[in-house]
Amino acid sequence: MKKFGFINVVLFFLVLAFTSGCAQQEEASSEKTERDTKIESEGNNDSFEPYNFEEHLTISMLTTGSPIPYEDNPVFELIEDKFNVTFDIQYYDRGDFEEYLSTLAASGNLPDIWRFGHNDPRMFSDWAERGAYYDVKPLLQYHPDLEAEYPTWAWEILNPSGHYYGVPEYRLQTRNxxxxxxxxxxxxxxxxxxxxxxxxxxxxxxxxxxxxxxxxxxxxxxxxxxxxxxxxxxxxxxxxxxxxxxxxxxxxxxxxxxxxxxxxxxxxxxxxxxxxxxxxxxxxxxxxxxxxxxxxxxxxxxxxxxxxxxxxxxxxxxxxxxxxxxxxxxxxxxxxxxxxxxxxTRSSFFKKVINANVSKEKAHRILAIYEWNITDGYEITRHGIEGIHYTVHEDGTVEKLDAWDEHEPASIGTNLIRGWNELHRAYWWLGEEFEQTLAAHYEMNEKYIWEDDNxxxxxxxxxxxxxxxxxxxxxxxxxxxxxxxxxxxxxxxxxxxxxxxxxxxxxxxxxxxxxxxxxxx
Structure with a gap:
């Protein structure tokens, strides 16, 4: 029963973020407005191309967990080449994650993407009201597979009516x-x-x-x-x-x-x-x-x-x-x-939020990566690349190779966005029996969900x-x-x-x- 006691310093830093940070971001915001106005106009004329990746973009991301090797990692290289991006990833895996986010906000250094998870839900609402998050709902018409992957309630939870601040992240409520x-x-x-x-x-x-x-x-x-x-x-x-x-x-x-x-x-x-x-x-x-x-x-x-x-x-x-x-x-x-x-029974309002200050091109690029990660790229950011991270034998069995542990493709996929699949850790090399056993465990657990009626x-x-x-x-x-x-x-x-x-x-x-x-x- 996690208690959601709100940390007062969050409000303090947040006020600083949207006052003292205004001057330094005014020029960038002006450019963003001009660019987005043009893109919106093009979109209304059916000429906007959300899957045009000619412009190279750097995408900064803040996530939790242990750092994943980046240099010479073929999974990162594949994604970056496909979407013409470079990732700038920061890992912060400490209990004061909320305070750290607030410090970044106060200094105007929030990344393009970060994870809203264990944070106080009031923090999410306050930041949404102050315009910290990009509303992705208008963009989902270009990413129908991404929208369809997650149930409507997951998109709507914590959000005001008519807005989707962030992309839902699957979290198995009754795991343990x-x-x-x-x-x-x-x-x-x-x-x-x-x-x-x-x-x-x-x-x-x-x-x-x-x-x-x-x-x-x-x-x-x-x-x-x-x-x-x-x-x-x-x-x-x-x-x-x-x-x-x-x-x-x-x-x-x-x-x-x-x-x-x-x-x-x-x-x-x-x-x-x-x-x-x-x-x-x-x-x-x-x-x-x-x-x-x-x-x-x-x-x-x-x-x-x-x-x-x-x-x-x-x-x-x-x-x-x-x-x-x-x-x-x-x-x-x-x-x-x-x-x-x-x-x-764990809370299920985890989201990957996008900084409201990113351009529309970048927002679309991020959503395109997310969409690929839960469709065509799902098995790549789960099992890796054949011949590098696993091999398939003549009898159909799959063998995990050492590079899978070294490059951590499954962690890369999770850090991007999780697909709505409770069996995402039933890897091929563990076999069908393991997958069936795991499914049976989760089926049993779901019978005993501990509902919170709030x-x-x-x-x-x-x-x-x-x-x-x-x-x-x-x-x-x-x-x-x-x-x-x-x-x-x-x-x-x-x-x-x-x-x-x-x-x-x-x-x-x-x-x-x-x-x-x-x-x-």
Whole structure:
């Protein structure tokens, strides 16, 4: 359950970007206006050629992740030659990505393309209102395959009516699934758990019955990423009826922070797990689901989330370094008291946005590259170039070559734009069986999507103080779990959140919710 506390510095820098930056960009903006007026006129006369690539362009891009080798990379060379462009790529993979974007905006140095992903959705709306993004909707008539690739809701989400600021980026909402040490189950004579009570019994046995046979107290049941992260809370919080963020109850939106009964059950479960050593003692220190995931890889935890498209080359391999007999089994989230099952469900409003200051020629060139990347170029920026990155044998099997890892074509494709394909990491050389297994995992996960009933509505009060309220709320709940406070303080935490501004957030959200429903009735 990611909390969208808005960072005040964003607004500060943004104001600077569109005031102090005006003078230095006035000349460029004037040229852009003149050029775009001409292009628009030509377009209206059916003479504009969006696929005319005679003019060489440099396209700057800011993305996340580790740098990909650029020099002598045949995939980059192919794309650049085809579209007559040169890429200028900057990688920034740190937690302060929002602040970094704001700094670039303040200095007038925003790139041509960047990724809007984990950022606060209010940040997207504010920047859109101030004209930071290029509206690509009028240009999509020239790129029908690109428009058709993504569902209408993905184009529309976060955008004002009639505008498409950015191109949607596919993000599998229900990706991760639970893995359990099958060898530990076999050693202890236990079955894969189906309910939350059975889950706890198995996790308790993994902690106290020496499942790895070392004779030491060196195993735990499960880890966690804090108490309320959407990547890590799902099978627990959702099973007890907690909202992912907001839940429609009798026509009104209710946040998880106000669900006293459900919170009491959930926190009681976690407190018991902590007291009895079933829960990782460092759970409150984890800031990424992979932090908790390492407990499984290191042979310490018996149950944890994994990524189905990479478990075969990560956790399933890593854990064997600690125990050659280790085997993992994957299973659905356990059923809660009322039968609820929820799997980690990630936000799906990721977009690749284009700087509003680029020329129309450049905007079209970018969209053309995107369109190629999800059509004719899709297999190239996924599997690479035949003979360089893979080879096809006479029997039809495909072998990955070392250059694929060196040149990272799949990462290049992802950094450009992801196609709407949940199996984009089912590479040819992994075989049909792997693809079918992966598809089955995702089909299972989709049954247990943890819905957030908030249709991207934003409370002004939540923007201002929501982050602080949530931090204080989780701190108090964590103190209850680790025994520094009593269970009676669950109600204290709920009341404090409500009284310190939470109720105002609820009121504002439901006023917006009523308006939202009225416009769609």
């Amino acid at each position: 699934m639970l893995a359990i040490r099958q060898d530990w189950l076999d050693t202890l004579g236990l079955d894969v758990p189906d309910t939350i009570d059975e889950f706890y019994e198995v996790a308790h046995a993994f902690t106290h019955q020496d499942p790895n046979g070392t004779g030491k107290n060196d195993t735990i049941g499960f880890s966690a990423m804090g108490l309320f992260s959407e990547d890590g809370t799902a099978w627990r919080g959702g099973a007890f009826g907690l909202a992912r963020e907001w839940k429609d109850i009798d026509g009104e939106l209710v946040p998880y922070q106000a669900q006293l009964d459900e919170l009491t059950e959930y926190i009681s479960f976690m407190r018991k797990a902590y007291e009895e050593g079933v829960l990782d003692k460092d759970f409150m220190l984890h800031t990424d689901w992979r932090d908790a995931n390492e407990r499984l890889s290191n042979g310490i935890a018996g149950i944890e989330y994994v990524n189905p498209n990479s478990v075969h080359e990560k956790e399933a391999v890593d854990v064997k370094e600690h125990d050659p007999n280790a085997e993992l089994t994957f299973f659905p989230p356990p059923a809660g008291p009322d039968g609820s099952r929820t799997t980690p 249709p991207a509505l934003i409370s002004e009060t939540n923007v201002k103080i929501g982050g602080q309220l949530d931090a204080e709320f989780e701190q108090m709940m964590t103190e209850i779990v680790v025994g520094r406070r009593g269970m009676e303080d669950v109600e204290t935490a709920v009341n404090r959140w409500l009284n310190d501004g939470g109720q105002k957030i609820i009121d504002e959200m439901n006023e917006l919710y009523e308006e939202y429903k009225a416009t769609r009735s």
